[in-house]
Ligand SMILES: Nc1ncnc2c1ncn2[C@@H]1O[C@H](COP(=O)(O)OP(=O)(O)OP(=O)(O)O)[C@@H](O)[C@H]1O
């Protein structure tokens with residue numbers, strides 16, 4: 010693979026009063042897996058589709074190495090492999106016929122056997138698209154994205170609708186793409202996926218990048234220490250004052266105490282419980298995860 | 314070229330696999346033709362009610378009765394007029410009592426509501442009376458006409474009339490609904506959008522889609538013609554070149570309209586009423602089921618310019634042997650279709666959207 014960096018410069022897209030993507034800058038080095046993380050409506054799909062050449066940005070540029078892709082969209086079409094967030098294929102064609110159709114559009118396509126094998130679709134090779142399950146369709150979409158042996162692969166929520174086993178298989182495929190020297194740009198709603206796969210991550214909301222970096226880096230930057238969780242029944246309020254505490258959050262079942270210094274806060278918590286005669290049921294400590302960073306940055310949960 | 318051919322192949326494959334679509338493409342025309350060929354379609358005689366009085370010279374009546382053109386029934390005056398009014402008889406011929414003046418006036422009453430048989434009746438009676446006049450007067454005729462048919466003679470049935478109309482109707486319906494149900498659905502589901510991140514050019518896609526519709530249209534026309542002539546014994550001319558040209562031009566017009574409809578409507582549901590709005594008036598006015606000449610005069614001034622009128626007129630002319638390449642009327646029809654195609658195509662190119 011060529012090893013050209015992908016650079017988005019000041020990309021902007023407006024829909025009436027809504028600014029879907031707002032002066033977005035990203036620098037994506039070659040050969041890595043780059044993750045875009047953000048709540049619904051953050052502008053992830055719009056960003057990807059402007060980069061792919063599917064939507065015209067109102068402002069900004071996209072560079073692949075020295076090539077301006079907005080001026081030369083044919084280059085993007087040749088070098089990019091794209092899986093759209095909602096992709097559909099002709100229902101009355103088989104998997105094999107669909108792949109052959111897309112092969113005919115490129116000069117050096119990958120072989121059908123190779124694609125079908127990678128995506129674990131051998132059994133469904135001669136099945137019609139209208140008879141595929143949601144997950145199988147998703148895998149077909151990924152196979153089609155690889156048809157032209159692309160340098161950069163864009164995957165917009167590739168694991169949406171997959172069962173846990175299929176997700177795990179998909180991760181292997183994606184890691185395999187990186188091993189072949191391709192750049193992968195993906196969006197996801199799953200923190201574990203982002204943390205597992207992405208070499209670099211951009212967290213975005215309201216069309217802007219809030220922060221960017223390796224997952225560990227992001228966690229350390231925003232949440233240096235740890236999280237203590239206790240059941241809600243403990244009765245601890247968000248305004249409780251404890252040593253070294255950053256803040257207290259109400260999560261679905263638990264209260265999460267984000268702290269800069271685990272021991273100090275924990276000692277304080279135990280003292281608070283005995284003082285108020287409370288049981289610390291469900292007490293747990295863990296190091297901060299990407300999800301905590303996400304909440305810290307966007308103030309909202311990823312799956313609302 | 315390779316992408317276009319692969320794409321065309323996969324579109325054709327889908328058409329063949331879409332059993333339901335195929336069924337409806339052929340079902341309606343077939344049923345129409347079967348029904349009309351079963352409903353007595355051997356009407357080539359003019360039914361004539363003859364009203365005589367006691368002293369009528371029997372000569373005229375006898376000549377009428379002998380002519381193969383007429384189905385003659387002698388009736389009373391009132392019964393005869395009632396029969397014409399109700400359409401049971403094409404015309405009533407009132408033969409007066411014994412001639413007083415040198416010229417006897419035979420009154421012919423016909424019902425103009427049914428213009429086809431009315432014209433036929435008036436013409437036939439006039440011709441025959443002129444002939445009878447000569448024979449009865451005993452003078453040798455000054456002129457004699459020896460009629461030699463240019464095209465092979467045949468008794469034209471309603472099925473023969475209907476077949477070109479049905480073909481015209483099919484070019485319209487298949488093109489409009491083909492795009493309305495295929496292309497619009499693909500657009501709506503984002504199938505077409507996916508091709509925009511590939512090197513496939515929009516024109517290549519459109520080319521393949523149009524070729525697909527044209528090939529399917531020609532094939533289904535061939536099936537319908539084969540069915541009508543082979544099984545229902547329709548007797549029509551099929552000048553292959555001109556008929557194919559008319560079918561292609563006709564489909565071209567309606568494909569352009571289909572692209573316009575698909576371009577302006579957001580969803581597949583929205584296309585159906587628009588398509589019906591376009592196709593219904595033409596289906597009933599453009600000479601598919603009955604000749605345009607039976608419409609009110611004012612209406613024909615508009616209907617004459619409908620695209621389907623050109624298609625049905627040209628096809629009927631060709632298939633009844635009345636039109637050839639060289640007729641101005643045929644060229645006029647071709648020109649009409651070409652104008653619609655160019656206009657439709659220009660608008661379609663402006664309003665067509667991929668998503
Ligand atoms: N074609 C469009 N017309 C109008 N508004 C649009 C259009 N596409 C996107 N938007 C708006 O732009 C914003 C960003 O949408 P986008 O699809 O990029 O978000 P996303 O991050 O991909 O969300 P999700 O996680 O739900 O896929 C949203 O507010 C959306 O409503």
Ligand SMILES: [Mg+2]
Nearest residue numbers: 053054055094
């Ligand atoms: Mg999205």
